[in-house]
Amino acid sequence: xxxxxxxxxxxxxxxxxxxxxxxxxxxxxxxxxxxxxxxxxxxxxxxxxxxxxxxxxxxxxxxxx
Amino acid sequence: xxxxxxxxxxxxxxxxxxxxxxxxxxxxxxxxxxxxxxxxxxxxxxxxxxxxxxxxxxxxxxxxxxxxxxxxxxxxxxxxxxxxxxxxxxxxxxxxxxxxxxxxxxxxxxxxxxxxxxxxxxxxxxxxxxxxxxxxxxxxxxxxxxxxxxxxxxxxxxxxxxxxxxxxxxxxxxxxxxxxxxxxxxxxxxxxxxxxxxxxxxxxxxxxxxxxxxxxxxxxxxxxxxxxxxxxxxxxxxxxxxxxxxxxxxxxxxxxx
Numbered sequence: 606x607x608x609x610x611x612x613x614x615x616x617x618x619x620x621x622x623x624x625x626x627x628x629x630x631x632x633x634x635x636x637x638x639x640x641x642x643x644x645x646x647x648x649x650x651x652x653x654x655x656x657x658x659x660x661x662x663x664x665x666x667x668x669x670x
Numbered sequence: 671x672x673x674x675x676x677x678x679x680x681x682x683x684x685x686x687x688x689x690x691x692x693x694x695x696x697x698x699x700x701x702x703x704x705x706x707x708x709x710x711x712x713x714x715x716x717x718x719x720x721x722x723x724x725x726x727x728x729x730x731x732x733x734x735x736x737x738x739x740x741x742x743x744x745x746x747x748x749x750x751x752x753x754x755x756x757x758x759x760x761x762x763x764x765x766x767x768x769x770x771x772x773x774x775x776x777x778x779x780x781x782x783x784x785x786x787x788x789x790x791x792x793x794x795x796x797x798x799x800x801x802x803x804x805x806x807x808x809x810x811x812x813x814x815x816x817x818x819x820x821x822x823x824x825x826x827x828x829x830x831x832x833x834x835x836x837x838x839x840x841x842x843x844x845x846x847x848x849x850x851x852x853x854x855x856x857x858x859x860x861x862x863x864x865x866x867x868x869x870x871x872x873x874x875x876x877x878x879x880x881x882x883x884x885x886x887x888x889x890x891x892x893x894x895x896x897x898x899x900x901x902x903x904x905x906x907x908x909x910x911x912x913x914x915x916x917x918x919x920x921x922x923x924x925x926x927x
Contacts, residue, residue: 611714630717635726637712637755642747644754662714664755665722666729668696669711669739670686670826670854670876 609660623650625661636665672849672871674818675764675796677735679706682866682896684737684851685889686876693728695885700732703889707735709766709874712756737798739766744779746786753790765790766820766853766874768800776826776854780807784814791815800853803837805844812848819845820853820874823865827877829857832864842869859888859895866899867907 608615610629619625622638622645638645639662645653655661671678684707690696700708708729715722729736738756743749746769753765769786771779778800784807787797791814799811803821811819821841824830832838833855842850852865853874862873873896882888 611716626717631715631720634715634717634720634723635759636715636722637759639751639755642751644751646754646758663717664712664759665715665720666726666759667711667713667722668686668688668690668725669709669741670688 606655606657608655608658611661611663620654621651622653622655622661625655626650626663629663631663634665636663638663674798674849674851674872679735679872680704681706681893682870682872682900683707683862683889683893684709684853684872684874685879686874687725687729688876689880690885693725696880697728697732698886699879699889700734702886703879703893705734705889705893707737707874708732709737709739709876710760711739711741712752712759735764736760736762737764737766738762740768742770743768744770746782746789749782749786750789753786753795757795763794763796764798765795766798766800778802778822780804783807784810787811787816788814798851798853803834803841805841808841808845808848812845818849818851820851822854823852823861823873824855826854828855829878830855831857831861835864835868838865838870839868859891862892863895863899863902866896867902869903872896 619628641660681704683703683705685705686709738760740749740752743752749769769779769782771777783799787799790797797816798818798820799816800820808819824833849871851872851874852870856875857878865873879885879889
């Protein structure tokens with residue numbers, strides 16, 4: 606299905622948010638996730654089903670002031 | 671020493687982690703300054719290069735308290751969602767809450783700030799709000815659950831110092847028991863010293879150190895200035911006066927005309 610991952614269009618054959626992270630190479634990376642602007646805690650990712658057109662944000666620690 | 675939500679810091683310096691020439695120089699700046707707090711952020715991660723993971727390892731090795739920010743957020747919802755994501759990633763209840771209201775000055779949207787602070791405080795966050803020196807807003811933030819306030823010195827990244835000394839003095843006097851941190855706008859160690867002489871509890875800065883020719887040396891200079899300012903404040907400085915007053919005794923001076 607077609608999704609937006611961090612603003613970029615992708616085509617992924619996945620069912621859940623946890624599947625997507627694995628498929629896109631995040632593995633055990635320390636990241637936080639949101640779908641369609643709503644925070645999805647890590648424990649909820651395996652049960653969070655994705656739908657075509659969903660906008661997924663995957664954020665990680667970065668420099669900040 | 672001041673406490674920030676029950677945490678005592680090694681000195682009055684909170685240091686940002688952005689814009690350094692290299693990770694090694696960033697680490698050196700923390701080492702030489704003894705800063706006990708590092709501000710950090712969240713940004714989009716790529717599954718290929720995973721740049722954020724290396725940065726996170728570097729920060730963990732510093733052994734300092736981590737203060738995630740909501741930099742770049744312009745709405746309450748955006749800031750609250752970012753705070754939740756930061757709490758999970760950084761495993762801390764601390765959040766440097768920024769709700770930006772104006773692009774040229776990066777001035778906080780104080781209305782959104784108060785609302786976001788209330789939502790996050792009720793949800794167990796320990797909020798460090800980036801605010802102005804407005805006393806009414808400060809009072810609202812305290813009622814919203816904040817136990818620390820962070821008024822700006824000047825616009826973020828400007829290096830202008832303390833733009834409104836009168837307002838900042840009034841804030842210090844009005845909230846004598848609230849930990850107050852000057853956040854943003856400092857350019858020189860003398861600005862930090864002035865803030866500490868006024869009785870502020872800490873300063874938070876980034877650009878002034880990261881963009882210096884020698885960031886680690888500048889970080890150390892800021893730490894020294896902060897220490898000097900703290901000592902001066904504790905020593906109860908004299909008040910200014912308009913006219914001269916001779917320091918050398920006049921009595922006993924020879925008559926030589």
